[in-house]
Amino acid sequence: MSEEKTLKISKIEDGIVIDHINPGSAMEVLSVLKINGKSGFTVSLLMNVRTSKGNSKDVVKIEKKNLRKKELDLISMVSPNATINIVENFVIKEKFNVSLPETVHDIIRCQNQNCVTNAKEPVKTVFTMEKKGDKLLYRCHYCERTMTMDEIRNSITK
Ligand SMILES: [Zn+2]
Incomplete structure (x- = not known):
């Protein structure tokens, strides 16, 4: 792979992309998912990325990870506007917004x-x-x- 390619954040093959996280809250999302450097997951983290609408957001990509209901609830409480993309074979199989549980x-x-x-x-x-x-x-x-x-x-x- 060329250096230019590896320097960019690459697409993930299988896993989840948590998008539209409140700017600056990516670490909190990882924290509620109990993911740190020792958990072995390959994680990409983008903070304060400019969106096309001129706002900022954080994005977290976690390879080979599934999310359980409880983890979705936790993410919704840190960042109620986050969206979850489930990626299989480089393709987004499912995309949905988190929602705060009743x-x-x-x-x-x-x-x-x-x-x-x-x-x-x-x-x-x-x-x-x-x-x-x-x-x-x-x-x-x-x-x-x-x-x-x-x-x-x-x-x-x-
Ligand atoms: Zn009480």
Whole structure:
């Protein structure tokens, strides 16, 4: 392969391309997917790429990776506008937007220290989406504490 070709970010043969990630959030996406340098995946990462519309976005390509429902939910909470492209044999087989789940199981940690989900033998968390004006919140099923999207992002990317 020519050097010119290898210097560009190449197409992937099999795997996923997570596109339209909020600019600067690519690392958070990798973090919620628990992908780091030691996980063995071949990862390409583009940050603050200019789109044709003049906006910026991040793009992450992960070879030989499938996404489970829980991972899609996590990505939606970091970057609700992300799109997922599933690539097989260099061809995009499927393309869809992530969507914020109405109900989330075992992903968000409740901020209320006295919540039963933070007890010594914790119960798995369940949160339900609520709209408050144009804001989205998630409410804990057990203690009714609400969390903003910023709080959730902070708690899942830690
Ligand atoms: Zn709670």
